[in-house]
Amino acid sequence: xxxxxxxxxxxxDEHLEESLQRVEDFLRIPSVGTDPAHDEDTxxxxxxxxxxxxxxxxxxxxxxxxxxxxxxxxxDGPGTGPxxxxxxHYDVQPADPLELWDSxxxxxxxxxxxxxxxxxxRGAADDKGQLMMFIEAFRAWKAVTGSVPAPVRILLEGxxxxxxxSLEPFLHEHAKELESAVCVISxxxxxxxxxxxxxxxxxxxxxxxxxxxxxxxxxxxxxYGGAVVNPINALTRIVSQLHDDHGRVQIDGFYDDxxxxxxxxxxxxxxxxxxxxxxxxxGLKTSMGEASHSVLERVWARPSCDINGIWAGYTGxxxxxxxxxxxxxxxxxxxVPNQDPRVIMDALKAFLEARTPEGCRWEFxxxxxxxxxxxxxxxxxLQSARQAMNQVFENDAVLIGSGGSLPIVGSFQSILxxxxxxxxxxxxxxxxxxxxxxFSIARFRHGVRSHAAMVEAFGALSS
Ligand code: BES
Ligand code: MN
Ligand code: MN
Numbered sequence: 001x002x003x004x005x006x007x008x009x010x011x012x013d014e015h016l017e018e019s020l021q022r023v024e025d026f027l028r029i030p031s032v033g034t035d036p037a038h039d040e041d042t043x044x045x046x047x048x049x050x051x052x053x054x055x056x057x058x059x060x061x062x063x064x065x066x067x068x069x070x071x072x073x074x075x076d077g078p079g080t081g082p083x084x085x086x087x088x089h090y091d092v093q094p095a096d097p098l099e100l101w102d103s104x105x106x107x108x109x110x111x112x113x114x115x116x117x118x119x120x121x122r123g124a125a126d127d128k129g130q131l132m133m134f135i136e137a138f139r140a141w142k143a144v145t146g147s148v149p150a151p152v153r154i155l156l157e158g159x160x161x162x163x164x165x166s167l168e169p170f171l172h173e174h175a176k177e178l179e180s181a182v183c184v185i186s187x188x189x190x191x192x193x194x195x196x197x198x199x200x201x202x203x204x205x206x207x208x209x210x211x212x213x214x215x216x217x218x219x220x221x222x223x224y225g226g227a228v229v230n231p232i233n234a235l236t237r238i239v240s241q242l243h244d245d246h247g248r249v250q251i252d253g254f255y256d257d258x259x260x261x262x263x264x265x266x267x268x269x270x271x272x273x274x275x276x277x278x279x280x281x282x283g284l285k286t287s288m289g290e291a292s293h294s295v296l297e298r299v300w301a302r303p304s305c306d307i308n309g310i311w312a313g314y315t316g317x318x319x320x321x322x323x324x325x326x327x328x329x330x331x332x333x334x335x336v337p338n339q340d341p342r343v344i345m346d347a348l349k350a351f352l353e354a355r356t357p358e359g360c361r362w363e364f365x366x367x368x369x370x371x372x373x374x375x376x377x378x379x380x381x382l383q384s385a386r387q388a389m390n391q392v393f394e395n396d397a398v399l400i401g402s403g404g405s406l407p408i409v410g411s412f413q414s415i416l417x418x419x420x421x422x423x424x425x426x427x428x429x430x431x432x433x434x435x436x437x438x439f440s441i442a443r444f445r446h447g448v449r450s451h452a453a454m455v456e457a458f459g460a461l462s463s
Contacts, residue, residue, distance in 0.1 A: 001391050001453075004145060008452045009392070012140045016445055019136045020119070022052065023444070024108040026090075026128050027121040033068050033091025034162035042068050042158050045090045045128075049156050052135055056142055058154070065166035068158030072174070075138070077148045081462030082181035084381075084455070085153045085418070087408065088131025089160030089187065092123035093433045100435035115193050115440040124439035126432040130186040130425060131156060133444060137451035150459035153180055157408075160187075163207075163368045164408055171415040181462060182381040183412050184454070186447060188424030191271065191398050193443065196389045196450065198382060199422035200375050201264075201300060201401035202409060204335035206345045207308075207367040210352055211328040212238075214360045219323040228323065229357050232312045235327040238355045242305055242331070247289040249305045249333075251344065251351045258303060259338040264401075268296055271398060281429040300401030303344075305333045330367075334403060337372040345369050370407035375419050380461055385421055388457035392449040397423075423450065 012019070031045035032038040046069035050062040053073040060073040068091060095105035103109045108121035119129065134154075141148045155178065159166055171178065191197040214231040215224075244250055273296040279285060287295045293302055312327035314320040333348065335341050345366065352362055376382070377399060386397045402422075409420045425447035431437045 002456070005391065005453060005456050008140045008144045008456075009449050011144050012136070012445070012448050012452060015140070015143075016441075019132070019139075019448065020441065020444070022136070023129055023132045024119065024121075026132065027108040027119070027123050028106055030095070030106040031091050031123070031158060032094050033158045033160070035094060039068075042091060046071050046156070046158055049090050049131075049135075053154060056135075056139055058138075063170070065170055067166040070158075070166070070170050071154070071156040072177070073154040074152075075148050076151045077459065081151065083151045083153050083179065084458050084462065085155060085178060085180035085183040085412075085416075086134050087155050087157075087183050087185045087412075087420075088134070089127045089157050090131065091158040091161050092126070092128065093161050095122045095435075097435065102436055105435075105437075110441070111438070113438065113440060115442045118438045118440040119444075120436055120438045122437050124437050125426045125430040126437065127160070127187045129439040129444055130447065133186055133425065133447035134184070134451040134455075136448045137455060140448070140452055141455065148459075149456045150462055152455070153178060160406075160408065164411070167408055168411050168415060171411055175416060178416060180416065180418055182379070183409075183416075183418055183420040185406065185409070185420050185422050186424050186451070187406060187426075188402050188404070188422045189400075189426040189428065190424065190443065191400055193427065193440070194393065195395040196393050196397040196423070196425075196446075197400045198385060198397055199402045199424065200377050200399050201337065202373040202422070203300075203303070203403050203405055204339075204341055204371040204373065204407065204410070205332055205405040206335060206341045206348070206369045207330070207332045208345065208348060209328065209330050209365040209367065211326050211363040212356075212360050213326045213363060214357075215323065215325050218325050221321040221323045224323055229359050230323045231327040231360060232324055234357045234360060235312070235329060236310075238352060239307055239310075239329055239331070241355070242307075242351070246291060249303070251305065251333075252347045254303060254305075254344065254347065257339045257343075258301075258336055260301070265297060265301070267399070268300065268401070271296075271400070278428060299403035301336055303334055303336050303339060305331065305348075308332050334405065335370070335372045337374045339372060341369045341371050368407065370405060371410060373406070373409045373413075375409070375422065379419060379421075381419075381421050381458065384457040384461050385423055385454050388453040389423075389450050391453045392446065423454070425450070
């Protein structure tokens, strides 16, 4: 390790409490990007992040877009080589159901956990706590040496959790300004609390809202029951056919283009996945799904289909005897690389259409149609990130897959022509998108230290 890096790592430890307070201030802003009622807060979060970067003397602009603002910052550092783009999202998932939180979601608290103290708040791990790791690493470099050791650009968006609608037009418009050699993202997980990981595969996602319309209006269920179609009966019957009794998805051609990379699967076997531990993070003892594939393979390399919401009819207190005029659901399918999400979206609609009861019609609305992602594993950036993390972790970084989706990685590939380096510090047990989301302070510290080591290594590589 260079003496300078050692000084930077020491600085990070000495100033950790101040870093955590900045993270907590950020977490206090309820930037629920998808909810118009929080537009003001979401803009405030963009400004907060922009101010942090300006404070570091980075050339920072908070751009307005038709959706939420984009924060862009530049720092040429002392380097002359290609830039490294750092991406993060300052929007968070809605916090509801609020009653399931042990403390208010936007009032961060520190609670003791298995890895020591942790911060509990919406966005602690996804993604405010994680994007703050590279910002704090830059701060440490600036404090100790006066500059960041590689030329960097930073892009923070506020629509990741709602589909990143403004991102692609923005990338097209600002392609020149954002030109970089690689994009670094901290929005994924580690392998274990002491084993860092680089994610090389992500699932894509298609999302469809479907409403089945039947009678012209809600009907008395005694006057009409048994004689006319009930959209709730019909919709639940139809969606129950999406899977067979063994958990296999029944949409036509669903598995046709699923690639099976035997080499990758055997590499993953070597990770010795703790299946029981994984199920425990979900409060379960048994898994469900395609029995011919391991749990790890089902999440990382098999497509899936889930109903994410379903609503219709009377759900208030007591009884109301009614046949609802319509019933709705939200269905998403996770895609793996090589599957064409458009083909699967059309096949899903065809599946529903083919089962339309007489007298009914479907109304569809799409919320995203994104492919699974593979990133190159032989890039010098990835190698150099791995080596850099060896300086702060005892264990070598492993290459993993992920069941989650980051559609922006595909946009960076197709619009900017660059691959992403996914170095995240979350864990499955962080309860992202759920009540009581958390991020351990130990992993935050490791993340800041890792980013400090990585940016030094990138500087060496890019000069
Ligand atoms: N950070 C997550 C994605 C993720 C989660 C990656 C866990 C790896 C492990 C991201 O913020 C997210 O939630 N993405 C959405 C994408 C959707 C809104 C288009 C997802 O995966 O549901
Ligand atoms: Mn995220
Ligand atoms: Mn998320």
